[in-house]
Amino acid sequence: MDDLHALPKFRDSMTHLYVERARVDREEKALAIWDEHGMTPVPAASLCVLMLGPGTTITQAAVAACCDNNCLLIWCGEQNVRFYACGTGATRSAARLIHQARLASDEALRWEVVRRMYCRRFREEIGPEVSIEQMRGKEGYRVREAYARFSRETGVPWTGRSYERNRWQGADPINRALSAANACLYGLCHAAILSAGYSPALGFIHTGKQLSFVYDIADLYKLDVTVPAAFQVTAEGEQELERRVRICLRDYFRREKLVGRIIPDIQEILADETPPEELGAYDEDAARPADLWTPSFAPEEKDAEEQ
Secondary structure, X not given: OXXXXXXXXXXXXXXXXXXXXXXXXXXXXXXXXXXXXXXXEEOHHHEEEEEEOOOOEEOHHHHHHHXXXXXXXXXXXXXXXXXXXXXXXXXXXXXXXXXXXXXXHOHHHXXXXXXXXXXXXXXXXXXXXXXXXXXXXXXXXXXXXXXXHHHHHHOOOOOOOOOEOOEHHHOOHHHHHHHHHHHHHHHHHHHHHHHHOOOOXXXXXXXXXXXXXXXXXXXXXXXXXXXXXXXXXXXXXXXXXXXXXXXXXXXXXXXHOOHHHHHHHHHHHOOOOOOHHHHHHHHHOOOOOOOOOOOOOOHHHHHHHHO
16 A cells, blocks of 8 residues: 555554464455454454464465554464564654654653653652652552552452563463553554654663563553453453453453554653654655755864864
8 A cells, every 4th residue: 555644543443453373364455364263354454453472374465464554563472471573663754753762862851751651640740859769659659559459349369460471370360461451552552653653662761672662651551451451350250361351451442442542642742743744755655765864063063062
């Protein structure tokens, strides 16, 4: 598809689909998922992220269909526990990525972004005199109180957030439910970040990992989305726990239209006012060459300032 503007808006898309032990092919303009029950058609144009679990094969035609329709592909472990690799976003413009990199590279600007993120989490204004250590302490207390509250409300025992990645079934049910729920949220946030042209690696609170910014954005919604869903589903029983958590999250994402909120929230947090023309120029012409960088100062002026 040459004209990306003909695609559905990201906010209008379905959220995510997890597939394991199946073959993903292309059927006309849709995806065809083949498993022991037969073929299930999936409209790639209205899907945000396709998670490919163990035992899944995918054809080149299916990958091309996902790329053409701005559907993020994620290769993950069983029950979404581990993240292995992903595809790329749809926009060809780097304007938003450059803006994000500028904020992440300047400590003063980065601090403002971090403060806005914590303000969003706490739902209150935080003054510039509050230190990062104080914010983290307040966040830790808020999260612990939320876990304890949901435990009391649902009757699900809670002894703390803990699980061993190499012994998935060794964790208690609520911790497995939380991990499965968070994996779905990470996938959705990851798809939104790439779709809008940002980098999932350039985080502000989290740093050093390719998914740092994904964790930053997902943390804005966890206590409203994944934590209550995990406790609710666990309280209803342990059978097929991870699958039921994913279904619960899928329904919540659609009902609350979360996918339509993520990109505007990112733009607000990053104070991103990138003009539309900077984003559309490269998307309208896929073969357009990149612009050339020109410094805002003459080299001799820079040398004089340093001396």
